[in-house]
Amino acid sequence: MWPVMAIVLFLLCILGLPGPAQAAPVVCPPGNENFPPFYDDATLFKDAIASVANVPLSNQRLTGITVPHHLLAADLVALGFQAASGFRYKRIVILSPDHFHKTHMLYATTLRGFDTVLGPVAADGDAVRLLEAHGDMVEESCLFDKEHGVRAMLPFLHHYFPEAKIVPVAMSVKAKRGDWDRLAEALKAIVDRDTLIVESTDFSHYLPQHESRLFDQQTLNMLAAGSLEGIAALRQPDHADSVGALYIQTRLQRELFGAQPLVVANENSQEHTSDYVERTTSYVVALFGAFGPGFNNPARPKDSIYYLAGDVNFGRAMRKILVRDGVADRIVDSVLALTGSRPLIVNLEGVILPNVPEAIDDMTLAMPQDLAASMLKRLHVAGVSLANNHAYDLGPSGYAETLRALDEAGIPHFGQGETLALAGLDLVGLTDIDTNGSRNTDLLTPALLDRLLHENAERPVVAFVHWGREYKTEPSPREEMLAGEMRLRGASVIVGGHPHVSSEAIVPLAGGDVAEVYSLGNFLFDQSAERSSGSMLELRVFPQGTIFTRLIPLPNYFEMGRK
Known part of the structure; x- marks a missing residue:
């Protein structure tokens, strides 16, 4: 029988729940092989994809999305990808927190591909090498073997964009605003009109829902204002588990595409149970685009x-x-x-x-x-x-x-x-x-x-x-x-x-x-x-x-x- 802590860590890792900043040791696949599948059951992903099948696709090209990685809200991950799926992308950059503090530098990426329960996802080797050229802040790492901030994205990515290659980026909690600006500048060499930036972020953590709601509203207002100063001042994890990812996404969208955010979902894990939950996680789905006349403005019936x-x-x-x-x-x-x-x-x-x-x-x-x-x-x-x-x-x-x-x-x-x-x-x-x-x-x-x-x-x-x-x-x-x-x-x-x-x-x-x-x-x-x-x-x-x-x-x- 497994020890209790081992069971807890397993569930945290599989579901992407907030928990202790530790995980099993990083294991690299042999040679240049892909990382093996992280999830064993495709049902969760297929059900989430089916649940949003009737949500309209954006009729204007999106340049970025923000989605959760906590799979209690798998339908919200699918919602973001569904909205973007009316257009094709050659490359997808994934910005994720380094949940288990496994990177030795400020940022980690990988040249390896990934196998998932829905099919393989390849890395964009040329783009990854350009990023790894910044060797003073970016390292090649096998931490993605267990990093659910990236792994939770990949089955959805394969389903909606099977031809796209990825550039995964795990961000250390040690990185500060100046470091985020350096990464944003490095990413500008990679991000173009054929790129979708996926920000994998869960929002308010470890608070009861009534407090989380206040922090969510502050985050939504800073996003609506497009305030980089305001976003940089948000607190981690009260507002989000990766303020840096939110900042970099907002900056790149503004400077590269003139894009604005549109939040199409905001909810809290308390909404998924009738029992009182003392420590919750909240979720945001945001679309980024230059929304002009004729935009069909995808929306859920519940909002x-x-x-x-x-x-x-x-x-x-x-x-x-x-x-x-x-x-x-x-x-x-x-x-x-x-x-x-x-x-x-x-x-x-x-x-x-x-x-x-x-x-x-x-x-x-x-x-x-x-x-x-x-x-x-x-x-x-x-x-x-x-x-x-x-x-x-x-x-x-x-x-x-x-x-x-x-x-x-x-x-x-x-x-x-x-x-x-x-x-x-x-x-x-x-x-x-x-x-x-x-x-x-x-x-x-x-x-x-x-x-x-x-x-x-x-x-x-x-x-x-x-x-x-x-x-x-x-x-x-x-x-x-x-x-x-x-x-x-x-x-x-x-x-x-x-x-x-x-x-x-x-x-x-x-x-x-x-x-x-x-x-x-x-x-x-x-x-x-x-x-x-x-x-x-x-x-x-x-x-x-x-x-x-x-x-x-x-x-x-x-x-x-x-x-």
């Missing part, structure tokens, strides 16, 4: 995806272009191509009326009910925020007319301090600016900010806030203070509007606790591109209550309609 867009008004000059033949159709088609007809939430600026008086002045925003209701429905709008400085342009009676029209159309709405409850997500409308024409500002009091405090801490809260100064893309000290107060009240994401110009990036606040987009700018509003800009924010909500955000630049739909 919820919403889009937030900025200022909308169907009156004034916008009304005149929307009634032209074909204009509304072109705009709707363009928006739905970005959202995939998923739910959209917008900031509705102005009053909806059955009939808009001709004599109304230009700074009083009003729009015809039939046009507004039709466009909102066609765009799959699931909610409109009325927490802005134009909702009361015609006083309380005009606001009541707007509510009546939205209710009649079946379109949910939320005003100052009110919550829009969506599946897995709460949005709270807030405005710091009073009705147009009023000089009243600084409306957000502690009592209003307290509306962000919700009893169910598992449901993420998003603040959809109207603030700032027109045509300014940077927050003032007032907005910085408000963002800090929103963070302290548990907001996961802060999304702003009013400036009519869009922020260019997602900003992580307080070490990644919150993702902030200061302004989404305009969505459907009668201002030219010379004066204004707009973006849409994708929110992907995972069942454990974390959110990944993605900022999508928008064309100027007003100018599109005038052409």
